[in-house]
Amino acid sequence: MAELFQTTVRVFWKKEGRIKYISHLDINRCMARALKRSKLPVWHTLGFNPHIYTTFALPLALGYESECESVDFRLTEQVPMQEVVDRLNAVFPEGMTAYHAAPAVQKPEAICWADYQIIQEFDQVPAEQAAQAFFNWCARPELPVLKKTKKGERTVDVKPHFSVQEMKAQDHVLHLSVRAAAGASLNINPTLVLDTFAAETGIAADWQRVVRTAILDGAFHDFR
Amino acid sequence: MRNVRKDLERILLQVQKPSRYTGGELGSIVKDPEKVDVRFAFCFPDVYEVGMSHLGMKILYALTNARENYWCERVFAPDQDMEQLMRERGIPLYGLESLDTIGAFDFIGFTLQYEMSFTAVLNMLDLAGLEVRSKDRHNLWPVVVAGGPCACNPEPIADFIDLFILGEGEEVNLELMDLYLVCKKEGCSKQEFLRRAARIEGIYVPSLYEVRYHPDGTIAGVTPQEGAPAVVHKRIIRELDKVFYPENFVVPFTQAVHDRAMVEVLRGCIRGCRFCQAGFIYRPFREKQADTINRNAHTLCDNTGYDEVSLTSLSTSDYSKLEPLLNEMLTWTEPDAVNIALPSLRVDNFSKELIDRVAAVRKSSLTFAPEAGTQRMRDVINKNVTEEEVLRTCRTAFEGGFTNVKLYFMLGLPTETDEDVEGIIHLAQKVVDLFYHLPDKPKGKGVSVNVSVACFVPKPFTPFEFEPQDTMENLRRKQKILLETVRSRKINVKYHDSPTSFLEAVLARGDRRLCPMVEYAWRSGSKLDGWNDYFRMERWEDAAEVCGIDLAFYANRTRSYEEIMPWDHLDYGVSKAFLIRENEWAHQDATTPHCRDHCAGCGANRLLGGACFG
Numbered sequence: 001m002a003e004l005f006q007t008t009v010r011v012f013w014k015k016e017g018r019i020k021y022i023s024h025l026d027i028n029r030c031m032a033r034a035l036k037r038s039k040l041p042v043w044h045t046l047g048f049n050p051h052i053y054t055t056f057a058l059p060l061a062l063g064y065e066s067e068c069e070s071v072d073f074r075l076t077e078q079v080p081m082q083e084v085v086d087r088l089n090a091v092f093p094e095g096m097t098a099y100h101a102a103p104a105v106q107k108p109e110a111i112c113w114a115d116y117q118i119i120q121e122f123d124q125v126p127a128e129q130a131a132q133a134f135f136n137w138c139a140r141p142e143l144p145v146l147k148k149t150k151k152g153e154r155t156v157d158v159k160p161h162f163s164v165q166e167m168k169a170q171d172h173v174l175h176l177s178v179r180a181a182a183g184a185s186l187n188i189n190p191t192l193v194l195d196t197f198a199a200e201t202g203i204a205a206d207w208q209r210v211v212r213t214a215i216l217d218g219a220f221h222d223f224r
Numbered sequence: 225m226r227n228v229r230k231d232l233e234r235i236l237l238q239v240q241k242p243s244r245y246t247g248g249e250l251g252s253i254v255k256d257p258e259k260v261d262v263r264f265a266f267c268f269p270d271v272y273e274v275g276m277s278h279l280g281m282k283i284l285y286a287l288t289n290a291r292e293n294y295w296c297e298r299v300f301a302p303d304q305d306m307e308q309l310m311r312e313r314g315i316p317l318y319g320l321e322s323l324d325t326i327g328a329f330d331f332i333g334f335t336l337q338y339e340m341s342f343t344a345v346l347n348m349l350d351l352a353g354l355e356v357r358s359k360d361r362h363n364l365w366p367v368v369v370a371g372g373p374c375a376c377n378p379e380p381i382a383d384f385i386d387l388f389i390l391g392e393g394e395e396v397n398l399e400l401m402d403l404y405l406v407c408k409k410e411g412c413s414k415q416e417f418l419r420r421a422a423r424i425e426g427i428y429v430p431s432l433y434e435v436r437y438h439p440d441g442t443i444a445g446v447t448p449q450e451g452a453p454a455v456v457h458k459r460i461i462r463e464l465d466k467v468f469y470p471e472n473f474v475v476p477f478t479q480a481v482h483d484r485a486m487v488e489v490l491r492g493c494i495r496g497c498r499f500c501q502a503g504f505i506y507r508p509f510r511e512k513q514a515d516t517i518n519r520n521a522h523t524l525c526d527n528t529g530y531d532e533v534s535l536t537s538l539s540t541s542d543y544s545k546l547e548p549l550l551n552e553m554l555t556w557t558e559p560d561a562v563n564i565a566l567p568s569l570r571v572d573n574f575s576k577e578l579i580d581r582v583a584a585v586r587k588s589s590l591t592f593a594p595e596a597g598t599q600r601m602r603d604v605i606n607k608n609v610t611e612e613e614v615l616r617t618c619r620t621a622f623e624g625g626f627t628n629v630k631l632y633f634m635l636g637l638p639t640e641t642d643e644d645v646e647g648i649i650h651l652a653q654k655v656v657d658l659f660y661h662l663p664d665k666p667k668g669k670g671v672s673v674n675v676s677v678a679c680f681v682p683k684p685f686t687p688f689e690f691e692p693q694d695t696m697e698n699l700r701r702k703q704k705i706l707l708e709t710v711r712s713r714k715i716n717v718k719y720h721d722s723p724t725s726f727l728e729a730v731l732a733r734g735d736r737r738l739c740p741m742v743e744y745a746w747r748s749g750s751k752l753d754g755w756n757d758y759f760r761m762e763r764w765e766d767a768a769e770v771c772g773i774d775l776a777f778y779a780n781r782t783r784s785y786e787e788i789m790p791w792d793h794l795d796y797g798v799s800k801a802f803l804i805r806e807n808e809w810a811h812q813d814a815t816t817p818h819c820r821d822h823c824a825g826c827g828a829n830r831l832l833g834g835a836c837f838g
């Protein structure tokens with residue numbers, strides 16, 4: 001197992017533009033095909049129907065863009081890391097860009113936090129008003145949010161798991177920087193919190209853009 | 225021209241599978257609109273997953289885009305949820321590459337794969353913000369064109385389409401676009417462009433033909449106007465081996481129905497099954513060289529990253545060099561972990577070793593299409609398959625570990641008796657018995673024989689174009705006979721809905737008096753009729769009544785050999801004399817050998833300017 005972990009390459013890539021509407025499952029298949037096109041010496045599963053095996057440390061919600069995605073796979077031969085990046089970029093579809101490759105250091109379980117940049121546009125209300133309302137809503141001692149999972153629904157108090165780092169309102173546009181719990185044990189999508197706010201207050205954005213800007217470990221260092 | 229990127233951002237997370245509406249797939253071609261002269265919206269009148277499986281679209285997309293100054297984009301029918309949002313928000317239909325609305329493109333081209341998509345064509349024109357009737361669109365552009373198999377009788381939608389492209393599009397599409405560019409520069413009217421287009425071989429401009437009728441409703445004559453040719457001949461590619469083939473496909477993110485690399489091995493069919501329209505309208509038979517096919521396949525797999533490639537055609541086992549081709553392909557597909565799929569394979573012609581190495585047989589069930597239950601009936605339809613062959617194939621399959629067999633049949637074939645209907649089940653029973661009498665049958669498992677029965681639809685350009693379709697009552701009665709004949713629980717019978725087949729029969733052999741009915745059905749809500757969930761027969765019955773159409777006149781009437789068919793001024797190679805001869809033979813239970821065995825003189829070789837073989 002240790003050996004397997006050591007030979008795993010982790011490629012960091014961006015997901016920008018219209019490709020944000022491609023689900024995690026479809027990105028998975030897209031990545032396998034990209035690796036196939038790249039002709040990199042990627043390890044295939046054994047057996048009757050051999051295929052490329054990839055893992056993603058932290059799946060991205062549908063509709064989000066990201067500056068810090070990662071994908072892991074195993075190489076069967078030594079390849080310079082910059083070449084891995086270049087060869088993937090040559091075959092990626094529009095909106096996917098690799099920018100760094102290195103042997104994987106941490107396990108996905110090390111992930112604790114993620115940072116997001118959010119832009120919201122309001123057709124009806126001034127952004128200032130939305131910002132004020134959101135600030136007050138977040139200032140309550142508890143922030144109960146209904147979270148749907150495969151196992152069912154449960155209410156989570158996101159107060160300890162969600163914080164607004166920065167908020168800026170201008171005309172009808174609201175900019176937010178947010179840090180939220182991330183990882184396999186508890187993952188809070190910022191839009192879940194914003195949607196709850198919108199449902200409770202009636203202040204809903206007419207358009208929004210969410211970009212994941214960082215994935216962090218427990219010590220707030222970039223996931224490696 | 226308007227770009228809808230920002231409008232889409234507001235709705236895409238509210239619809240099912242948004243990736244169908246975003247474009248940006250690998251292999252999709254984006255050009256600078258300032259640098260192109262002609263913009264072509266290639267419309268597939270069905271949803272993304274269906275349209276993205278279609279090989280013809282991939283070929284013409286790549287071919288058009290290979291011309292630097294032409295830009296072809298893909299457009300599919302939005303599903304109901306998306307259409308509703310688009311209409312609510314006033315978002316017109318757009319091209320997936322540019323996200324520009326297509327209403328002001330130079331061309332809007334539809335591929336007509338099945339009659340049930342006709343209303344989807346109207347709906348897409350409307351979603352694009354255009355008038356659906358050709359005569360209400362006055363500007364030169366967009367020119368609304370259509371091709372594909374249903375263009376062989378386009379009369380039921382003749383009022384909506386400016387011109388039809390008959391036959392294979394690789395050459396004629398570009399000729400048409402070249403002519404358009406000249407006309408656009410000269411400032412021609414739409415009428416003038418259509419007049420000139422009608423002089424290109426393979427182009428049919430329906431508005432240039434006047435149709436007269438006898439009092440009994442049959443056609444009295446079709447007169448060309450303004451110099452249009454009396455007969456329009458379909459186009460073919462004579463040297464198939466030299467034809468353009470894409471080096472890359474658009475690779476969808478979401479899974480299409482057929483999501484793999486595809487290479488074409490041959491066009492046409494040597495078999496001559498009398499019910500099969502494709503078997504006649506794609507004649508003459510032409511093959512590609514094995515080297516070319518192998519190269520096409522390898523390039524495509526390298527460029528797309530697909531791990532499966534299929535060898536497609538109407539009947540791939542009729543390819544003369546299949547075994548050498550497969551052996552050549554296996555030299556790279558095995559190390560690259562690519563599967564070879566053979567969709568229409570006859571298993572009995574091949575060595576067991578080769579079969580084990582291709583993917584088609586790795587599936588857990590085997591399909592076979594005897595089409596009819598008795599030998600007499602199979603002779604009538606010229607399906608040259610014997611009971612022994614069916615049983616031998618099933619035996620090979622069972623011995624190879626299969627326990628699931630799917631058999632395809634048709635109901636309502638010309639001259640069919642109740643005995644022929646019962647024969648379907650008797651044949652299925654023999655397959656069940658065969659299984660239980662095999663000494664080395666798969667241990668510990670039962671057998672399951674699935675009988676799938678479709679209703680026969682008489683089609684233009686087949687020897688059965690003269691035949692009535694069985695009435696719905698009679699088809700239902702025959703479906704009951706099927707069920708009552710079943711004696712074994714190992715046999716499962718599944719049949720297709722008869723109303724859909726009835727409407728298909730009406731539209732397939734309809735004339736242009738059906739246009740108002742098609743429009744009425746669309747206006748009352750028909751749009752994705754190919755999908756059972758959306759199809760409502762009542763809408764069509766209402767439309768027929770309002771428009772004064774007797775549906776039975778089109779579906780259930782026998783045509784005499786002398787009658788002028790709505791498509792008789794279109795030439796697809798096979799001659800009417802041949803179709804009549806074949807029809808007579810069918811009524812005498814007589815078969816016709818396949819083309820390689822003996823040329824039956826269908827007339828399609830005229831398009832080649834020589835004999836088909838040798």
Ligand code: SF4
Nearest residue numbers: 819823824825826836
């Ligand atoms: S001309 Fe003869 S060989 Fe050629 S397609 Fe017709 S019947 Fe077959």
